[in-house]
Amino acid sequence: MEDVVTRPAVFILLGPPGAGKGTQARMLTEAFGLVQLSTGDMLRAAVAAGTPAGLAARSVMEAGGLVSDEIVLGILKERMRQPDIRAGVILDGFPRTAAQAAALDDLLAENGQTVSAAIALEVDDEAMIDRVAGRFTCAACGEGYHDRHKQTARPGVCDKCGGTEFTRRADDNAETARERLSAYHAQTAPLIAHYDDLGVLERVDAMGSIAAVSQQLARIVSRVSA
Ligand code: ADP
DSSP states (O other): OOOOOOOOOEEEOOOOTTHHHHHHHHHHHHHHOEEEEHHHHHHHHHHHHHHHHHHHHHHHHHHHHOOHHHHHHHHHHHHTGGGGGGGGEESSSOOOSSSHHHHHHHHHHHTOOHHHHHHEEEEHHHHHHHHHHEEEEEEOOOOOEETTTTTBBBBBBBBTTTOOOOOOOOOHHHHHHHHHHIIIIIIITHHHHHHHHHOEEEEOSSSSSSHHHHHHHHHHHHHHHH
């Protein structure tokens, strides 16, 4: 039989802070074995580790601005060199600027590849501030919760893994969330047109329940991967 070169599928989740990119990326990881690449998580890890990139990124992240393309691309490209991404990737929080989108297109083109689908999670701005300002995460398994909309069944105990330690991001407060939302509208939302022009844009109504949104995403990923 002829050798078939299979190239990893590359899915992008686009949407403002709080739209559910991280939650849905985790679902796609579990359901389809895609590897979640979150530049936000990578940057937070760099900040925690005190690397030069982390030191440079920290104050920008705390103010709700965008970290420089140079730093983000450095971190992402290094991650994309790891062999596990052959399973296919779901990019969560990247690209966020026109320069990042162009760099991703170039990186994929080196391998004869293009973006498989860019999925825009469409939501309402005011609801996003409310979602972001109350959210917290299980420190052990990463399950996401919210002070008002998604509490743990037993106070202080993670429903999923029984963990009792939780973390809140330094930038998850109403003021910083507003800055992040305006950075999204100014620099990231224009990418929707870029992926529309490439013919790979999928729009999803992300105001429904987590399960309803997951279903729509699963349908898109199954169709595009077929
Ligand atoms: P959210 O989508 O909820 O805003 P993220 O975890 O994706 O959260 O990002 C948190 C912060 O990390 C951003 O506000 C920004 O400062 C920085 N960041 C993450 N990804 C990028 C990126 N691709 N380009 C520039 N900055 C980024």
